[in-house]
Amino acid sequence: MADRQTMFTGAAEVYDRFVGRYSPALAAAMCDAARVQPGQRAVDVGCGSGALVAELAARLGAENVAGVDPSEPFVAASRARVPGARVVVGSAESLPFADNEFDATLSQLVVNFLSDPQLGLREMARVTRGDGVVAGCVWDYGGEMTMLRTFWDAATALDPDGAAPLVEAHTMRFSTPDELETLWRTALEDVQVSAIVVEASYDGFDDLWAPFPTGVGPAGAYTASLDDVAQAALRDEYARRLGRADGPFRLSARAWCAVGSVPG
Ligand SMILES: C[S@@+](CC[C@H](N)C(=O)[O-])C[C@H]1O[C@@H](n2cnc3c(N)ncnc32)[C@H](O)[C@@H]1O
Numbered sequence: 001m002a003d004r005q006t007m008f009t010g011a012a013e014v015y016d017r018f019v020g021r022y023s024p025a026l027a028a029a030m031c032d033a034a035r036v037q038p039g040q041r042a043v044d045v046g047c048g049s050g051a052l053v054a055e056l057a058a059r060l061g062a063e064n065v066a067g068v069d070p071s072e073p074f075v076a077a078s079r080a081r082v083p084g085a086r087v088v089v090g091s092a093e094s095l096p097f098a099d100n101e102f103d104a105t106l107s108q109l110v111v112n113f114l115s116d117p118q119l120g121l122r123e124m125a126r127v128t129r130g131d132g133v134v135a136g137c138v139w140d141y142g143g144e145m146t147m148l149r150t151f152w153d154a155a156t157a158l159d160p161d162g163a164a165p166l167v168e169a170h171t172m173r174f175s176t177p178d179e180l181e182t183l184w185r186t187a188l189e190d191v192q193v194s195a196i197v198v199e200a201s202y203d204g205f206d207d208l209w210a211p212f213p214t215g216v217g218p219a220g221a222y223t224a225s226l227d228d229v230a231q232a233a234l235r236d237e238y239a240r241r242l243g244r245a246d247g248p249f250r251l252s253a254r255a256w257c258a259v260g261s262v263p264g
Pocket of ligand 1: 019023045046048049051052068069074090091092093107108109110115
């Protein structure tokens, strides 16, 4: 199964049909939470396919926005999505930016994937000016991130031994408000954690299911590790638990968002 650094290296289009479907709405809420305002410079750490880079560019102008991600396909997708933004390959733990370069540093659905999250946070604080803002969010994997929580409920019901150790509510750090706040307090002041709830639309269950067998993300990596019979059983159980027959539907997803100030 893919490790955490490589499981998002596939095509950006697949990611955008998977969890990335929620990213534009989440990006808008993140910018509001971080109090992003015209005149600022901002960076998106772990930018993925560029949803938050695009939202920042709409608010600040692309020339005032940077992005960074270790995945070259994602960096290419972000550059194509937001020409004029400065998007580079790199990691949160060693940001390729100068001290105090930004007024706001945002990181959406990323800190739980970092090999050294405390170092990543220190780096985000380093590149942000004193009294600037660092904001980040993580899905409420064990609660109201409906798409992923229901997937793992179905997987563990069918395959307790194989799926239970992989359930993201247990494997992902910082997916509770307290844990996220504790991480933020290691590098930032005046920390506040709040809930962000967003929705995504699906044409039908197949629209939701299609990315999973490609191996994208931890849930996709688990699906791709199954044979055809087990995949079909998982698909049916997932659809049954969501209660979705054919036809369009929407799912809601909650993330916890931490916002803090860089010590001045
Ligand atoms: C769930 S995706 C989120 C992407 C994007 N921020 C969004 O909201 O759609 C996680 C992202 O973290 C990136 N990532 C993984 N390890 C990283 C690291 N050490 N530093 C920065 N980003 C990292 C992945 O390449 C991927 O783009």
